[in-house]
Amino acid sequence: MSAGxxxxxxxxxxxxxxxxxxxxxxxxxGVLSWLFTLDHKRIGVMYLIGVTxxxxxxGLLALALRWHLLDPDGTLFTNNIYNQVFTLHGAIMVFLxxxxxxxxxxxxxxxxxxxxxxxxxxxxxxxxxFYLWIFGAIFFVMALCxxxxxxxxxxxxxxxxxxxxxxxxxxxxxxxxxxxxxxTGLNFIVTINTMRPPGMTWFRMPLFLWATYATSIIQVLAxxxxxxxxxxxxxxxxxxxxxxxxxxxxxxxxxxxxxWFYSHPAVYIMILPAFGIISEIIxxxxxxxxxxxxxxxxxxxxxxxxxxxxxxxxxFTAGMSDMTTIIFSxxxxxxxxxxxxxxxxxxxxxxxxxxxxxxPMCYAISFIFLFTIGGLTGLHLGTLATDQHLHxxxxxxxxxxYVMVGGTLVAFLGGLFHWWPKMFGRMYNENGGRFSAFxxxxxxxxxxxxxxxxGSRGMPRRYATxxxxxxxxxxxxxxxxxxxxxxxxxxLIVLLMSLVRGKKASANPWGGATLxxxxxxxxPFYNFERAPAVGxxxxxxxxxxxxxxxxxxxxxxxxxxxxxxxxxxxxxxxxKKH
Amino acid sequence: MLPAAFSLLADYxxxxxxxxxxxxxxxxxxxxxxxxxxxxxxxxFVIVIVALFGFAVKYRKAKGMKAESQVSHNTKLELAxxxxxxxxxxxxxxxxxxxxxxxxxxxxxSYEVGVQAFKWGWTxxxxxGTYHPELHLLVNEPTKLTMRSSDVIHSLYVPAxxxxxxxxxxxxxxxxxxxxxxxxxxxDEELAAAxxxxxxxxxxxxxxxxxxxxxxxxxxxxxxxxxCGENHSQMQTxxxxxxxxxxxDAWIKKYSxxxxxxSLESYGEKLYARRGCSGCHSADGKQMTGPTYKNLFGAQRxxxxxxxxxxxxxxxxxxxxxxxxxxxxxxxxxxxSYKGQLSDDDIDSLIAYIxxxxxxxx
Numbered sequence: 001m002s003a004g005x006x007x008x009x010x011x012x013x014x015x016x017x018x019x020x021x022x023x024x025x026x027x028x029x030g031v032l033s034w035l036f037t038l039d040h041k042r043i044g045v046m047y048l049i050g051v052t053x054x055x056x057x058x059g060l061l062a063l064a065l066r067w068h069l070l071d072p073d074g075t076l077f078t079n080n081i082y083n084q085v086f087t088l089h090g091a092i093m094v095f096l097x098x099x100x101x102x103x104x105x106x107x108x109x110x111x112x113x114x115x116x117x118x119x120x121x122x123x124x125x126x127x128x129x130f131y132l133w134i135f136g137a138i139f140f141v142m143a144l145c146x147x148x149x150x151x152x153x154x155x156x157x158x159x160x161x162x163x164x165x166x167x168x169x170x171x172x173x174x175x176x177x178x179x180x181x182x183x184t185g186l187n188f189i190v191t192i193n194t195m196r197p198p199g200m201t202w203f204r205m206p207l208f209l210w211a212t213y214a215t216s217i218i219q220v221l222a223x224x225x226x227x228x229x230x231x232x233x234x235x236x237x238x239x240x241x242x243x244x245x246x247x248x249x250x251x252x253x254x255x256x257x258x259x260w261f262y263s264h265p266a267v268y269i270m271i272l273p274a275f276g277i278i279s280e281i282i283x284x285x286x287x288x289x290x291x292x293x294x295x296x297x298x299x300x301x302x303x304x305x306x307x308x309x310x311x312x313x314x315x316f317t318a319g320m321s322d323m324t325t326i327i328f329s330x331x332x333x334x335x336x337x338x339x340x341x342x343x344x345x346x347x348x349x350x351x352x353x354x355x356x357x358x359x360p361m362c363y364a365i366s367f368i369f370l371f372t373i374g375g376l377t378g379l380h381l382g383t384l385a386t387d388q389h390l391h392x393x394x395x396x397x398x399x400x401x402y403v404m405v406g407g408t409l410v411a412f413l414g415g416l417f418h419w420w421p422k423m424f425g426r427m428y429n430e431n432g433g434r435f436s437a438f439x440x441x442x443x444x445x446x447x448x449x450x451x452x453x454x455g456s457r458g459m460p461r462r463y464a465t466x467x468x469x470x471x472x473x474x475x476x477x478x479x480x481x482x483x484x485x486x487x488x489x490x491x492l493i494v495l496l497m498s499l500v501r502g503k504k505a506s507a508n509p510w511g512g513a514t515l516x517x518x519x520x521x522x523x524p525f526y527n528f529e530r531a532p533a534v535g536x537x538x539x540x541x542x543x544x545x546x547x548x549x550x551x552x553x554x555x556x557x558x559x560x561x562x563x564x565x566x567x568x569x570x571x572x573x574x575x576k577k578h
Numbered sequence: 579m580l581p582a583a584f585s586l587l588a589d590y591x592x593x594x595x596x597x598x599x600x601x602x603x604x605x606x607x608x609x610x611x612x613x614x615x616x617x618x619x620x621x622x623f624v625i626v627i628v629a630l631f632g633f634a635v636k637y638r639k640a641k642g643m644k645a646e647s648q649v650s651h652n653t654k655l656e657l658a659x660x661x662x663x664x665x666x667x668x669x670x671x672x673x674x675x676x677x678x679x680x681x682x683x684x685x686x687x688s689y690e691v692g693v694q695a696f697k698w699g700w701t702x703x704x705x706x707g708t709y710h711p712e713l714h715l716l717v718n719e720p721t722k723l724t725m726r727s728s729d730v731i732h733s734l735y736v737p738a739x740x741x742x743x744x745x746x747x748x749x750x751x752x753x754x755x756x757x758x759x760x761x762x763x764x765x766d767e768e769l770a771a772a773x774x775x776x777x778x779x780x781x782x783x784x785x786x787x788x789x790x791x792x793x794x795x796x797x798x799x800x801x802x803x804x805x806c807g808e809n810h811s812q813m814q815t816x817x818x819x820x821x822x823x824x825x826x827d828a829w830i831k832k833y834s835x836x837x838x839x840x841s842l843e844s845y846g847e848k849l850y851a852r853r854g855c856s857g858c859h860s861a862d863g864k865q866m867t868g869p870t871y872k873n874l875f876g877a878q879r880x881x882x883x884x885x886x887x888x889x890x891x892x893x894x895x896x897x898x899x900x901x902x903x904x905x906x907x908x909x910x911x912x913x914x915s916y917k918g919q920l921s922d923d924d925i926d927s928l929i930a931y932i933x934x935x936x937x938x939x940x
Contacts, residue, residue, distance in 0.1 A: 079808050079809055079810075079811065079812075080808050083805075083807070083808065083810070150807065150808075152805050156730075156731060156804075156805070158729070158730050158731070158747060159730040159731065159805070159806065159807060162729070162730065162912075163807065164910055246746075246747040246748025246749075247747075247748075249748075250748070251748060251749070252730075252731055252746055252747065252748065253746060286637070286645065287643075287644065287645050288645035288647070288648060289648045289649070289650045290650070291649065291650065291651060291652075292650075292651045292652075292656050293650065293651065294651070295651075295656050295660075317733060317742050317743055317744050317803075318731075318744045318746065319743065319744055319746055319749065319751040322678075322679065322682050325678070326675045326678070326679075329671055329674060329675060329678075330671055330675075333667040333668075333670065333671050336667065337660060337663070337664055337667070340659070340660075340663050341656070341659065341660050343626060344656075344659045345656070347626065347629045347630060347633065348652075348655075350629075350630070350633040350634065350637065351629075351633055351637070351647075352637060352645060352646040352647040352649075353633070353637050353645045353646075353647075354637065354639040354643045354644055354645040354646075355633070355634055355637045355638045355639065356638075356639075356641060357634065357638055365630060365631075365634055368626070368630050369627065369630065372622075372623055372626050372627075373623065376619035376622065376623055377619070379615050379618075379619060379667075379670055380612060380615050380616070380619075382670070382671075382674075383611065383615060383670045383671070383673070383674030384674040384675050384677070384678035385604075385607065385608050385611050385673070385674045385675075385676075385677035385678050385681070386608055386611055386612050386615065386674065387674075388604075388608070388678065388681060388740065388741060388742050389608050389612075389737070389740040389741075389742065391742055391803070392733060392735070392742070392803040392804060393735075393803070453596060456596050456597055456612070457595065457596065457597060457598055457737065458597075458598050458735070458737025458738075458799065458801070460735060460801045460802070460803040460811075461803075461805075462805040462810060462811075463810065463811035464810070464811045465811045465812065466811065467786060467799065468786055538650070539648075540644075540645070540648070541648070544642070545641050545642025547641075547642065
């Protein structure tokens with residue numbers, strides 16, 4: 001199939017390019033062929049467009065917030081509008097972007113292909129969960145824009161039971177989005193449990209699948225609690241059942257327990273898939289076996305389980321009993337260990353590797369830098385004494401943005417650049433991609449490093465106006481946000497330009513060994529004709545660079561029939577008798 | 579060494595200082611714990627970053643080059659880097675919990691102040707009917723705050739004391755601290771100049787501009803740290819730490835009640851500013867969260883339930899004590915009740931003040 005590659009004693013395996021009939025993007029045409037598609041890849045692409053639009057909206061709101069905070073008295077909004085804008089920013093980013101970004105968009109595309117399967121276990125459920133997402137998103141954004149929600153994305157009672165904004169509509173939107181999330185999780189659990197190809201034992205799964213599996217468990221177990229909480233909130237508002245509102249003998253702190261019982265595990269819904277992506281990128285672009293596969297896989301599961309036990313650290317100043325508070329602090333520290341293990345394992349994977357500083361690798365390096373800061377500053381917040389000072393200040397804002405943006409968003413971008421050639425069959429401009437990674441890194445740090453200091457100096461969060469002594473740091477932060485915005489715009493332009501004038505992507509442009517690199521770029525609509533042979537997903541011994549065609553290929557050892565000679569039909573001992 | 583380095587840095591770059599004033603017994607403990615954790619974090623961060631960029635540069639190779647090693651695991655090494663950081667975590671947990679328990683154990687015989695939080699202001703209760711939005715304390719005396727909220731969750735936060743506690747409606751939360759650094763009093767000339775300027779402009783006292791209270795004390799900031807709606811960011815007051823008990827008692831006495839010589843009307847105006855009315859009700863007809871006081875008295879009011887009332891003394895009194903009973907059309911029922919927080923004389927004074935703002939009053 002290939003010319004020029006000189007491998008003694010081996011045959012080169014490369015699937016080549018798909019025909020227009022095979023290519024999942026072109027095998028059927030028209031809007032309806034997309035709207036009613038059951039193909040997980042097309043659904044993944046539609047999710048990708050949806051979450052990108054949600055992210056653009058949330059990001060513009062963030063820029064507006066930062067612009068407003070240039071001046072201590074605010075430059076753009078009244079207090080009321082500011083409160084609505086930060087609520088919108090938080091709610092859109094959490095419910096419409098971060099939670100569905102990696103699992104629903106990239107996960108949908110990758111899970112079946114990484115399994116060598118033709119689709120997810122329940123393709124119709126998959127499409128319905130996409131439509132639930134669309135429906136929930138429209139409902140949610142309309143509710144937020146109709147009368148302006150000003151509760152913050154957390155809907156804390158009794159503020160949310162007494163404000164006259166559209167809490168009920170917004171909670172119903174979040175409720176619908178929750179079902180979309182549960183269906184996707186359920187689908188992935190069944191798919192991974194039942195559709196692994198022969199030879200792919202649990203410990204031969206790519207780590208992205210481990211991460212997706214752990215995420216799906218959380219989605220299925222935790223999201224129903226959010227549904228219950230939101231229904232109780234609606235019941236409290238409309239019927240005054242007296243569970244959250246002190247005016248009817250309820251307790252507002254109960255609401256916080258309910259809410260964080262979902263929303264803390266949800267933090268791991270947001271970050272675990274990012275860990276999965278980084279494990280893939282670091283190993284592939286270092287061309288080296290992932291270090292400590294089992295520790296990484298187990299730590300994903302450990303995080304998923306421990307993540308259910310630490311919700312109380314959001315309430316360290318709410319007035320829980322001292323004993324409860326101390327127990328939650330201890331549990332919180334345990335969940336930091338598995339994350340630390342992963343960082344060390346990634347570094348060990350790079351050690352003595354053959355590192356290509358491609359765009360995805362630049363994003364992955366940026367991720368490790370930013371996520372390490374995000375994780376380490378969590379220690380100040382898990383420690384009870386320092387948390388009493390830092391709770392509900394900008395320190396917390398900076399901390400969770402380092403994890404959610406520096407972590408999840410950067411990993412999402414890294415993953416997007418990593419699998420973009422696979423998804424659309426086009427290579428992008430590497431220098432443009434690296435430049436975007438640099439701008440995002442620079443802008444992000446300039447935005448959020450000053451906020452740590454704002455926090456330790458005592459600036460409370462969710463303030464529309466602030467004391468003049470904080471102005472310098474706020475200004476620095478706003479300038480950083482502008483650079484961050486430009487960086488993201490560059491990334492978008494680089495990717496979109498590739499669709500127009502990008503080079504055709506080979507099946508395996510980075511040298512990966514997981515199954516998705518064994519089918520063409522973009523994959524045919526049926527993914528694989530038959531389930532492929534499965535080996536170690538991080539064994540790069542048989543992956544070779546083909547300079548002439550600028551692609552990586554798999555080299556199979558030369559196969560011969562053994563033994564070469566036909567055995568004799570007569571028994572070997574027959575003549576001994578004579 | 580690290581804390582010393584940080585504070586040295588802080589002296590040179592006032593705008594970027596890491597912490598506000600250190601003014602309570604907790605602040606020293608919290609700060610040193612913070613620096614200790616930061617030190618450990620920086621240590622691990624440097625290791626990670628040196629490895630990250632070091633490997634990225636050292637092992638960068640052209641495409642097609644094979645990795646030098648394909649080692650896939652090393653259980654001993656992995657156990658080591660799982661267990662060793664955990665030792666530091668245990669340390670952080672123990673020290674953090676210890677200081678936290680101190681913060682939760684109020685010493686016997688503490689000076690007690692009641693705190694009422696409402697949208698969007700604070701009322702400190704000094705006992706015997708003395709209420710004031712500012713928190714006044716005595717240096718080196720342990721002080722306990724017993725806090726309740728009239729409406730939604732607030733959070734009392736004094737950065738200089740490194741102390742914070744949510745104020746939750748439907749329950750009492752408490753906190754305590756011991757101030758160690760008194761706030762100075764400014765010179766009489768400076769105070770007089772500022773007072774004159776404020777009177778001439780006819781504006782409210784500008785704490786940010788003068789950096790001292792209308793009584794001439796320097797102060798620490800007190801913020802609401804839990805989001806509570808529209809004016810959350812303006813729900814601030816000040817903490818003044820007095821040097822002597824006499825000074826504190828004199829200040830309390832000054833605000834305990836209306837003096838013999840003061841008129842109802844002028845005392846009402848003071849209460850209007852001091853007790854949070856001015857946060858929602860304007861005196862000049864400006865549209866705010868609640869109805870304006872200008873020309874209120876004696877006017878016809880349409881209510882949300884469709885009825886009409888004349889805003890007389892009884893209506894005003896009811897609206898102060900039971901604000902959710904009769905809501906003026908076009909407004910939200912957000913005002914907290916002042917029942918038990920205003921004496922009869924206070925209410926009289928407020929009504930007299932409102933009357934004075936109305937052309938309809940006789």
